[in-house]
Amino acid sequence: METSVFDLVIRNGTVVTASDTARADIGVRDGAIAAIGRGLAGRETIDAEGRYVLPGGVDTHCHVEQMTAAGIMNADTFESATRSAAFGGTTTIISFAAQHRGMDLAEVVADYHRRAEAGAMIDYAFHMIVTDAGERNLAQLPRLVRDGHGSIKLFMTYDPLIVDDAAILSLMQLAKAEGAMICVHAENHSMIAWASARLIEAGCTAPKYQALAHPREAEAEAIGRLIALCEYMDQPVTVFHVSTSEGLALIAAARRRGVRIFAETCPHYLLLTADDMDKPGMEGAKWMCSPPLRRTSDQEALWQGLAAGDLTIVSSDHAPFRHDATGKLRAGPTASFKQIANGMPGLETRMMLMFDQALQGRISLNRMVDLTATTPAKTYNLHPRKGTIAVGADADLVLWNPETRVTLADAMIHDGTGYTPFAGRTIQGWPETVLVRGTPVVRDGATHVPPGFGQFLRTSGKL
Known part of the structure; x- marks a missing residue:
């Protein structure tokens, strides 16, 4: 088996972390990020052209x-x-x-x-x-x-x-x-x-x-x-x-x-x-x-x-x-x-x-990643496994379409509440594909893993 071939490659996306933004491919092997570069080959490929790729x-x-x-x-x-x-x-x-x-x-x-x-x-x-x-x-x-x-x-x-x-x-x-x-x-x-x-x-x-x-x-x-x-x-x-x-x-x-x-x-x-x-x-x-x-x-x-x-x-x-x-x-x-x-x-x-x-300019995308993924993971010692895109991290990746505009409505939300307090608000950008440990959990508007797929994570407060 060639080590240069990955289980999955996310190709042609704009990768955004808390500190950097760059066009790159992401190679995934055994549920983790194994490489970040260009021209990576995978048994499966997801084309992320025109998409931002953020950590989950x-x-x-x-x-x-x-x-x-x-x-x-x-x-x-x-x-x-x-x-x-x-x-x-x-x-x-x-x-x-x-x-x-x-x-x-x-x-x-x-x-x-x-x-x-x-x-x-x-x-x-x-x-x-x-x-x-x-x-x-x-x-x-x-x-x-x-x-x-x-x-x-x-x-x-x-x-x-x-x-x-x-x-x-x-x-x-x-x-x-x-x-x-x-x-x-x-x-x-x-x-x-x-x-x-x-x-x-x-x-x-x-x-x-x-x-x-x-x-x-x-x-x-x-x-x-x-x-x-x-x-x-x-x-x-x-x-x-x-x-x-x-x-x-x-x-x-x-x-x-x-x-x-x-x-x-x-x-x-x-x-x-x-x-x-x-x-x-x-x-x-x-x-x-x-x-x-x-x-x-x-x-x-x-x-x-x-x-x-x-x-x-x-x-x-x-x-x-x-x-x-x-x-x-x-x-x-x-x-x-x-x-x-x-x-x-x-x-x-x-x-x-x-x-x-x-996208409206209130904060940068890098800062958005930091506040919603990277620093939360760091605070409870889940980083660098979670909250970032780096070699060795879990392949928890989200492909965002920045061109999609959506008006939020109660019926769109998948939790058990029956409403969202933000109903009627129009937002720019949409998470189209969501991977957890390299596995598509959400793709094409549907879930693709069974209940119980999630894993327990050990945390600590040692700073």
């Missing part, structure tokens, strides 16, 4: 087959979520193994593994959500981290999920010893509870009032407190879904003095505002998420934070709930904002929206 997206914030503290199961299975991800150009997700109070953490993680092994169509990893930091669960964490679950998600708000500062310090101490990343939903719980109670007392119960119930100051206060804990423990922390200019400013200042704090935002904070929640009846519930959508001035600050490098990841925070009695409207058609499940779908549209913004 790495979405490090996805809620899949996860039940809320109120007992509402979200709309996606691992099969539906990862199929949707693939159609959008994402080839790796980090989802959550979500512990609720009283649950054994090791059993929770094992249960999520069983579900993902049966359903996932792309590669995956897990953050462990810890809500019970008792001795039993703390004793289990070192082994779970060493088994490849290298990140711990904590909540600074929500009654059944909140972890107090003392517990955060204990978990930071453990994470520091084991080389794990701490990831945090940072909002001040008391401010949200106080504001919510007064809004409901005043009869302000419609979905749009959720934005007022989560004061922007609640995010800033919690981020400031988290920075102090991070600085005290010298433990790296990632702040999930930053939504306000004030929160971002605190992160930027901390990073400039050497604090190891990282931060992500999401397309909905970059492209939507609280005005999108102001809809008749319960329609606005589709745009409810936590933290809530903010102002146009926050959008501008977040884009500047991406440009400056103070925000390092764009994730989806995919939290899918159907707009019916199984999801958002479980408490009925007159439910208050406090009774409506928070979260929006976004796993399929994340890469599309960011690719469109790059």
Whole structure:
């Protein structure tokens, strides 16, 4: 067998990484990138003329087959979520193994593994959500981290999920010893509870009032407190879904003095505002998420934070709930904002929206790759296997047609939610072919691998 002949060659495309753009062929052998050059020969060839070839997206914030503290199961299975991800150009997700109070953490993680092994169509990893930091669960964490679950998600708000500062310090101490990343939903719980109670007392119960119930100051206060804990423990922390200019400013200042704090935002904070929640009846519930959508001035600050490098990841925070009695409207058609499940779908549209913004000149394509693939992979030590196009990396590749214009619609999306908050938005560019480890997962508008094709990825937080 000639070593110069590859299993597959992606020919004539414009290859885009976080640092470089060049016309090149990509040779794939045994699921990995074996060569990048010109004139490569393969047993199979995909012609990428006129296409951009990007590394598959790495979405490090996805809620899949996860039940809320109120007992509402979200709309996606691992099969539906990862199929949707693939159609959008994402080839790796980090989802959550979500512990609720009283649950054994090791059993929770094992249960999520069983579900993902049966359903996932792309590669995956897990953050462990810890809500019970008792001795039993703390004793289990070192082994779970060493088994490849290298990140711990904590909540600074929500009654059944909140972890107090003392517990955060204990978990930071453990994470520091084991080389794990701490990831945090940072909002001040008391401010949200106080504001919510007064809004409901005043009869302000419609979905749009959720934005007022989560004061922007609640995010800033919690981020400031988290920075102090991070600085005290010298433990790296990632702040999930930053939504306000004030929160971002605190992160930027901390990073400039050497604090190891990282931060992500999401397309909905970059492209939507609280005005999108102001809809008749319960329609606005589709745009409810936590933290809530903010102002146009926050959008501008977040884009500047991406440009400056103070925000390092764009994730989806995919939290899918159907707009019916199984999801958002479980408490009925007159439910208050406090009774409506928070979260929006976004796993399929994340890469599309960011690719469109790059073509519009808001960021470069290289920066888009960095924010949606390379740095997410680096943060959890999946790079260079994931998140880049380089010899030795997995052949997770997406062929984008930059000429295709599409108006997003609810019926186009492949997840289980039944709607997209970006319906009616026209975008430029489309992911036509999506490969995971050299195998076409999406091609010609259809999937070509069975549920369970995805593989578990071991992560760590060692930076």
